[in-house]
Amino acid sequence: MYANPVAYVFSCIFVLIAHIAMLLNVYFNGNYTEVRDVAVLGAAVLILDISYFIVILLFKQTSYVLDFLLILVLNMSFIFQSCFGKVGFDVKHLITCIVCLASCKAGYILCRNHKLLQDKKPYIYGGVIFVMLIVFVFTSPEDMWIRIGSFAIQPSEFAKPLFILACATSIADQQKKHKILTFSVVYENLALLALTAIVCLIQVKSHDYGSLPTFLSIFAAGFLLRICYPKAKFSKKKLIGVIALVIVFVLIGLKYAPEYVQHRLHVDIWSDKTGDGYQQSQALIAIAKGGWFGVGPGKGFLSNVFAFENDIVFATISEEWGLIYALMAIFAILVMTSVPLVNPARSYYHGTISACVCAALIVQMALNIFGSCNLIPFTGVTIPFISAGGSSLMVSGFMVGMLMAAQSPSFKEPKHKKKEADVPTWRWQE
Amino acid sequence: MESLDTILCIAAAAALDVCIFVLLLTAYRERRSSKKTWHELSHDMVLTEQNVTYELGCDEVLIGRHASADIRLPDLSVSRYHAMLTVSNGIWTIHDMGSKSGLFVNGSMVREAVLHENDLITLGNRRLIFRKRRSERVR
Numbered sequence: 001m002y003a004n005p006v007a008y009v010f011s012c013i014f015v016l017i018a019h020i021a022m023l024l025n026v027y028f029n030g031n032y033t034e035v036r037d038v039a040v041l042g043a044a045v046l047i048l049d050i051s052y053f054i055v056i057l058l059f060k061q062t063s064y065v066l067d068f069l070l071i072l073v074l075n076m077s078f079i080f081q082s083c084f085g086k087v088g089f090d091v092k093h094l095i096t097c098i099v100c101l102a103s104c105k106a107g108y109i110l111c112r113n114h115k116l117l118q119d120k121k122p123y124i125y126g127g128v129i130f131v132m133l134i135v136f137v138f139t140s141p142e143d144m145w146i147r148i149g150s151f152a153i154q155p156s157e158f159a160k161p162l163f164i165l166a167c168a169t170s171i172a173d174q175q176k177k178h179k180i181l182t183f184s185v186v187y188e189n190l191a192l193l194a195l196t197a198i199v200c201l202i203q204v205k206s207h208d209y210g211s212l213p214t215f216l217s218i219f220a221a222g223f224l225l226r227i228c229y230p231k232a233k234f235s236k237k238k239l240i241g242v243i244a245l246v247i248v249f250v251l252i253g254l255k256y257a258p259e260y261v262q263h264r265l266h267v268d269i270w271s272d273k274t275g276d277g278y279q280q281s282q283a284l285i286a287i288a289k290g291g292w293f294g295v296g297p298g299k300g301f302l303s304n305v306f307a308f309e310n311d312i313v314f315a316t317i318s319e320e321w322g323l324i325y326a327l328m329a330i331f332a333i334l335v336m337t338s339v340p341l342v343n344p345a346r347s348y349y350h351g352t353i354s355a356c357v358c359a360a361l362i363v364q365m366a367l368n369i370f371g372s373c374n375l376i377p378f379t380g381v382t383i384p385f386i387s388a389g390g391s392s393l394m395v396s397g398f399m400v401g402m403l404m405a406a407q408s409p410s411f412k413e414p415k416h417k418k419k420e421a422d423v424p425t426w427r428w429q430e
Numbered sequence: 431m432e433s434l435d436t437i438l439c440i441a442a443a444a445a446l447d448v449c450i451f452v453l454l455l456t457a458y459r460e461r462r463s464s465k466k467t468w469h470e471l472s473h474d475m476v477l478t479e480q481n482v483t484y485e486l487g488c489d490e491v492l493i494g495r496h497a498s499a500d501i502r503l504p505d506l507s508v509s510r511y512h513a514m515l516t517v518s519n520g521i522w523t524i525h526d527m528g529s530k531s532g533l534f535v536n537g538s539m540v541r542e543a544v545l546h547e548n549d550l551i552t553l554g555n556r557r558l559i560f561r562k563r564r565s566e567r568v569r
Binding site (some may be wrong): 003004007008010011014015017018020021022024025028029062063064065068069072076115170171172175228293294296321322324325328329331332335339342343345346347348407408 | 434435436438439440441442443444445446447448449450452453454455456457458459460461463464466467468487488489490492498511514516518525527
């Protein structure tokens with residue numbers, strides 16, 4: 001039984017209020033031809049909210065706050081996506097949101113028992129290599145998608161949760177040290193380094209420079225927690241060494257990057273507004289046009305620009321809903337990643353999973369937003385939960401499921417209680 | 431009319447703000463209940479040493495002299511990472527982590543041992559008792 005029924009009821013009510021306030025904004029400010037469009041959208045949002053509030057009660061969790069945050073952000077995303085250009089009903093995005101919620105629960109169930117996951121570590125490594133092989137064989141720099149009928153999936157997205165599980169570790173695993181020359185080495189750390197090298201090489205080969213920083217951030221979070229365990233009290237020498245190494249690698253990477261990457265790094269979007277700088281210049285104009293409170297749902301011009309619903313979604317939201325609202329949506333996702341700080345995981349394994357998931361989500365958001373604002377080159381990475389895209393939403397949902405598992409872990413009771421040992425002959429003298 | 435639009439935008443943003451604030455409060459409330467659940471799962475065990483009580487707050491608790499150990503025993507007879515307590519299926523187990531002075535449970539040297547209530551754990555010159563948490567005394 002959930003220990004905080006009052007908090008549950010209040011959370012449900014306030015999530016509903018937040019969505020109703022958005023729908024009222026659509027009704028009064030939106031660009032629609034018939035009121036029925038808004039009514040259908042509103043009904044879909046509220047039905048999804050209430051259904052999810054009921055469904056989560058079937059999962060006996062200690063913590064539901066991530067569920068509330070997830071449904072809050074997902075339905076916000078559904079309203080945003082339905083209103084871009086003109087208020088309507090984005091069935092495809094609604095289905096992907098439902099898939100995201102389902103994969104979240106799948107992630108929660110699969111990652112709840114960390115002892116089980118630790119035993120299956122070799123299979124997890126195998127899984128990452130298998131997905132990377134699919135990326136290597138079936139995708140190319142021109143097309144990173146695999147098309148099956150009307151569906152298209154991005155296989156490199158599915159490697160992310162598996163890679164997170166590969167990076168997760170426990171203190172006991174880190175104690176399995178072996179002497180090589182004068183160094184104490186944990187074999188699993190070497191295996192992880194090799195796996196990361198494989199992943200990075202395939203990403204570079206596929207020219208997927210958007211996913212590469214996400215994988216590197218997952219690895220960085222996992223590796224730092226491995227070398228600076230326990231309690232994440234970072235060893236200053238190791239930390240400085242790792243940061244110096246990262247800077248050296250980044251500088252070498254930038255120096256010897258391929259020509260088209262160099263071009264992207266140095267492109268001046270304002271002198272090439274109709275060419276390579278088209279999307280970013282339009283995105284910046286749209287953010288400026290939207291101002292603090294936006295032009296109104298469905299009244300923006302950015303919906304005519306390519307990839308408005310995923311690559312430059314931050315700018316599209318800023319234009320139609322205002323910069324304040326776009327920042328609030330991002331803040332909601334940041335709160336989601338800060339939940340493990342409020343309620344820390346009870347196992348080191350889940351702690352490392354949480355750190356890796358948060359690193360991945362934050363880096364993806366940063367790449368998208370900074371790319372839209374022309375602070376870094378355009379990468380085409382999606383904002384988790386907000387951007388359209390089945391693969392991205394499904395994987396993001398699974399990753400939030402991992403965070404939920406860390407909040408409500410399983411510590412199973414023994415089936416047969418062990419016989420109590422005899423009372424020792426001595427007693428502690430107080 | 432334009433001012434009404436702005437007011438509606440502000441109202442929507444404020445509703446989202448309040449909702450996030452309420453969810454943060456929920457997270458803090460859940461923190462308390464998850465702590466209680468953990469105490470039940472770990473059978474509310476603690477390690478004590480004379481007047482000091484060490485909490486067993488997670489499923490792997492490292493004991494040693496090193497500053498980053500969960501339970502720090504600043505004594506030269508204790509290794510930097512001396513022993514580790516783990517809980518699995520509600521049973522606490524202690525493992526020696528290659529310490530120099532060894533790990534003793536109830537006077538017997540062990541590499542690994544299942545712990546029971548009131549077991550005496552000796553690490554170097556330090557002696558710890560594994561026992562249930564005591565409720566506050568009523569005066």
